[in-house]
Amino acid sequence: MDTQKEESCKVTSDLEAELEQLRSALEEKGAELRHILKEEKQRKEAELQKQLSEGKSALLSCEELLEFADQTLTITNEEEFLTAAKQIKERVTMAPAFRLTTRPAVSDNMSQFTVDFSAERAGLQRLHFLPVPRAPEIDVSSCVVRDNAITVAWRPLSEADSSGDGSGPIERYELEYRKSNRDSSLRATGEACWEKMSDIRETRVTISGLKFDSPFVIIRVRARNKAAAGEFSEPVAMETRAYNFGFDAATAHAELKVQGDTVTWEPQGVKGHDPRLRAKENRSSSRSATPSPNKTAASRAGRDRFAGESYTVLGDQEMIGGSYYWELRPLADWKSFSVGVAYRASLGRFDQLGKSAGSWCLYATQWLQSSLAAKHNNRAKALDWPLPQRIGIYCDYDSGTKEILLWFCFSPGVR
Numbered sequence: 001m002d003t004q005k006e007e008s009c010k011v012t013s014d015l016e017a018e019l020e021q022l023r024s025a026l027e028e029k030g031a032e033l034r035h036i037l038k039e040e041k042q043r044k045e046a047e048l049q050k051q052l053s054e055g056k057s058a059l060l061s062c063e064e065l066l067e068f069a070d071q072t073l074t075i076t077n078e079e080e081f082l083t084a085a086k087q088i089k090e091r092v093t094m095a096p097a098f099r100l101t102t103r104p105a106v107s108d109n110m111s112q113f114t115v116d117f118s119a120e121r122a123g124l125q126r127l128h129f130l131p132v133p134r135a136p137e138i139d140v141s142s143c144v145v146r147d148n149a150i151t152v153a154w155r156p157l158s159e160a161d162s163s164g165d166g167s168g169p170i171e172r173y174e175l176e177y178r179k180s181n182r183d184s185s186l187r188a189t190g191e192a193c194w195e196k197m198s199d200i201r202e203t204r205v206t207i208s209g210l211k212f213d214s215p216f217v218i219i220r221v222r223a224r225n226k227a228a229a230g231e232f233s234e235p236v237a238m239e240t241r242a243y244n245f246g247f248d249a250a251t252a253h254a255e256l257k258v259q260g261d262t263v264t265w266e267p268q269g270v271k272g273h274d275p276r277l278r279a280k281e282n283r284s285s286s287r288s289a290t291p292s293p294n295k296t297a298a299s300r301a302g303r304d305r306f307a308g309e310s311y312t313v314l315g316d317q318e319m320i321g322g323s324y325y326w327e328l329r330p331l332a333d334w335k336s337f338s339v340g341v342a343y344r345a346s347l348g349r350f351d352q353l354g355k356s357a358g359s360w361c362l363y364a365t366q367w368l369q370s371s372l373a374a375k376h377n378n379r380a381k382a383l384d385w386p387l388p389q390r391i392g393i394y395c396d397y398d399s400g401t402k403e404i405l406l407w408f409c410f411s412p413g414v415r
Contacts (some may be wrong), residue, residue, distance in 0.1 A: 023141035033115060043284040065091050133170050133223040133230040136203070145238055148327075150177075153231065154221050156203075170223045173200040176232070177207060179214035183237035212240040245317035245326070252313035253306045262331070263313055308350040318344065323396040329389070338375070341395050354380070362391065 065088065072084040133159040142153035152175065178195040192214075197205060210217070216239055220232040249258045257266050306312040319341070328339050338353045338361045346358025353361035354375025363373045363380070364387055372383040 030104070041210055116391045130225065130227040132228050133225050135231045135233045136173070136221050136223055138219065138221060138233050138236045140236055142204075143236075143238060145240055148210050148212060149206055150210065150217060150219070150240075151204065152208045152219055152221070152238075156209070156223065170225050172198075172224050173203070173205075174198050174224060175200060175207075175221050177206060177217055177219045180216045180218050180237065181214055183216050183239070184352065210240075213244055215240060228284055245315045247265060248314050248316040251305060253311045256311055256313050258313060264331070265311060306347075307347055310347075310350050310352050312347070314351065315346075319395060319397050321397050323394070323398075325392060325394045328391045328393070330391075335367045336363070338363045339391060339393065340375075341393070354378070 006078070068084075069088055072081065072088060074080040075084060078174075136154040136156055138271060139155055144151040154173075156170065166325060175197040177197075178192045178194050179193075197207065201322075207219075216237045218235050218237050220235045222232045223230050246261065247258045247263060250257050252263070255266055255268050257264050284402045304344045330336075340353050340359060340361025342356070342359035346356045351359075353359050354363065355378045357377045361374075363375050365371055366387060370387050372385055372387060373380045374383060375381075
């Protein structure tokens, strides 16, 4: 009830503001037209005054000429009379009265008053409230979930909405999204609240910088015109197919420190002073997960820790079928690391990734010199590529495909 009252007061206030702007515009235009009429009146009065002044001057000249003519008639000397007659002729020819017109220099009509308010009057009579825009429709077939980002596309409910003929021109859109463990729009206890994106001018936007740590992302969109925002569209659940896993600290080498999704090497005792072992320092963060259809919670709490030269830690989820993708970002001060996949039984406590027939990895180091290599079955293939800034691992378990995608950071001038 209170919300309804607030909305009613807001609409009334907005209407009063619009009417006040309209009154101000009319008063401003009226003042402009009155000024034009005043200027024309003053111009015409000045023209008539000038014409009257010239007429008075011509009459005085005529009176002087008549008086001179009367005096000439009294002259008895023929020669003097002819001279005076010649002067009268010249003065009559040059008299101002011969160049005057009795027709007024200006007309009685006000030429500037040609304003027609009929169209404006009809427009005012057709005034109506601007309707709230209808909810858009999310085009699921055009939406893309990829690389920790979701591109969302939608369309207005009809062409009239986009053109402005139906509910007024749509000025912008607003999008809300939230992570969810279900494909339902209803928010369960403990689930995230809506996050907002505003001032969207197109019918497509990309939500970037996401971390796919939930099976679904619920999305809804609404349109906004000059009047107000409309209702939200029907929520759409975008499946992120996230492969979410952590590290099984129970399998970590004693000199590896596992904190959340970060693994660092912390040498202990005398070994920490051995430069040969120091080259094996591994500072790397884990993944930001993206697609995989299946995941199995398989605890490895009972497995022995890796030891010796195998500075290894396993993930806490076992891949048993389907496709998987995750990412790794090395920390700023990393020296070397290996990342890959292995069959469960292929790694013993002292085995290293890439040195058995059942494991594959990418090895990177910038200790002493930078190098990158792919390793499998105790064989290495050097890769003539710069060191990556980010690594993506894709594993299609069913087809036996393993791919490692690299993202590089290039210096200016280097391609």
